[in-house]
Amino acid sequence: NAGVTQTPKFRVLKTGQSMTLLCAQDMNHEYMYWYRQDPGMGLRLIHYSVGEGTTAKGEVPDGYNVSRLKKQNFLLGLESAAPSQTSVYFCASRPGPAGPTQYFGPGTRLLVL
Amino acid sequence: DQQVKQNSPSLSVQEGRISILNCDYTNSMFDYFLWYKKYPAEGPTFLISISSIKDKNEDGRFTVFLNKSAKHLSLHIVPSQPGDSAVYFCAAHYSGTYKYIFGTGTRLKVLA
Numbered sequence: 001n002a003g004v005t006q007t008p009k010f011r012v013l014k015t016g017q018s019m020t021l022l023c024a025q026d027m028n029h030e031y032m033y034w035y036r037q038d039p040g041m042g043l044r045l046i047h048y049s050v051g052e053g054t055t056a057k058g059e060v061p062d063g064y065n066v067s068r069l070k071k072q073n074f075l076l077g078l079e080s081a082a083p084s085q086t087s088v089y090f091c092a093s094r095p096g097p098a099g100p101t102q103y104f105g106p107g108t109r110l111l112v113l
Numbered sequence: 114d115q116q117v118k119q120n121s122p123s124l125s126v127q128e129g130r131i132s133i134l135n136c137d138y139t140n141s142m143f144d145y146f147l148w149y150k151k152y153p154a155e156g157p158t159f160l161i162s163i164s165s166i167k168d169k170n171e172d173g174r175f176t177v178f179l180n181k182s183a184k185h186l187s188l189h190i191v192p193s194q195p196g197d198s199a200v201y202f203c204a205a206h207y208s209g210t211y212k213y214i215f216g217t218g219t220r221l222k223v224l225a
Contacts, residue, residue, distance in 0.1 A: 004156070031211055042117065042202065042215030043157075050211055058212070090156055100145040100206045102213070104156035 002026055004105035006091050012111045013081045021076040021108050023091030031094040032074040033058075033102065034066060036087040043090060049074055081112045116140050117205050119216035127224050132190040134219050136203030139184060144208035148177060148188050151200045151218070160201075161188070165208075193223045 007022040023032065031050050035043040045058030047066040055066045063085060065077045074093075078085060088109050092102040118137045126132045136146070144165045149157035163170040163177045163186065170177050176189045190197055203216040 033211075035215075040217060042217045043204075044215075045212060048211055056211075092156075094211075100147060100162060100213075101159050102147075103159065104149075106156045107154070 004091055004093055004103050006089075006105040006108050008108060009106070010109045010111075012113065013078075014113055015082060017081050018077070018079050019081065019110075020078075021089055021091075021110075023074045023076070023093075023105055024072055025074075025091075025093040025103070026072060027093060027095070027103065028071070029093035029103070030071075030096040032068065033092040033094070034064070034074065034076045035090045035092065036060065037090060037107075038087050046076065046089075081110075083112050086110060086112045115217075117203055117214045117216045119201075119203055119219050121219050122217070123220040123222070125222045125224060126193045128195060129192045132188075132193045132197065132221055132223065134188040134190075134201050134203075134221065136186045136188075136216055137184060138186075138205055138214075140205070140207075140214075141184075142208050143205040143214075145206040146177070146179065146186050147204045147206070147213075148175075149202045149204060150197075151202060157202055190221075193221075195223050195225050197221060198223045 004025045033048045034046040049055045049068040052071040091105040094102045147162040148160040151157045179186045200218045202218045204213045
């Protein structure tokens with residue numbers, strides 16, 4: 001049982017490039033989340049999903065898109081990367097409505113030059 | 114407007130003593146509060162939570178206290194161990210939604 005995994009662990013992009021971050025969970029959780037963490041700030045919600053095929057915007061969604069085609073995977077896309085998107089990205093999952101605990105992946109460190 | 118605040122960026126405690134980490138919130142619509150622990154280059158890991166209808170929850174060395182009138186919660190670690198050295202995040206869950214608000218974290222250093 002790997003829990004929540006994230007791919008890649010680290011990436012360097014040039015401004016304007018695109019990339020996709022992959023989050024996978026093997027716990028059969030309904031809800032999945034993407035956060036970013038910046039120095040001196042708490043985790044901020046980018047997008048989330050409450051089930052396969054559904055997504056919704058969080059607190060800071062601009063410049064990002066997401067998809068949840070399979071229950072176990074939640075993809076975060078950057079269409080045209082900007083230096084302001086340099087951050088550490090965390091994916092999390094939650095079983096469902098019962099119980100508030102989220103389980104986090106190890107993070108993806110992204111540097112946009 | 115920070116709805117969840119951790120006003121102490123860092124805290125140092127001697128091994129064996131009590132560590133007290135604090136968190137303040139402004140929104141009465143939160144129904145759960147959670148504490149996460151984060152080591153460098155790792156994701157946050159769940160530590161302990163408390164429902165807004167409770168005032169205390171205990172799990173081993175970790176106890177969370179909730180003071181609703183003051184909109185304040187605290188995490189007590191007794192006794193503190195060097196392995197507890199990490200960043201601790203307080204998070205609040207919005208009732209009836211899927212959303213959480215995180216504090217900015219407190220870096221705890223337990224000195225051997």
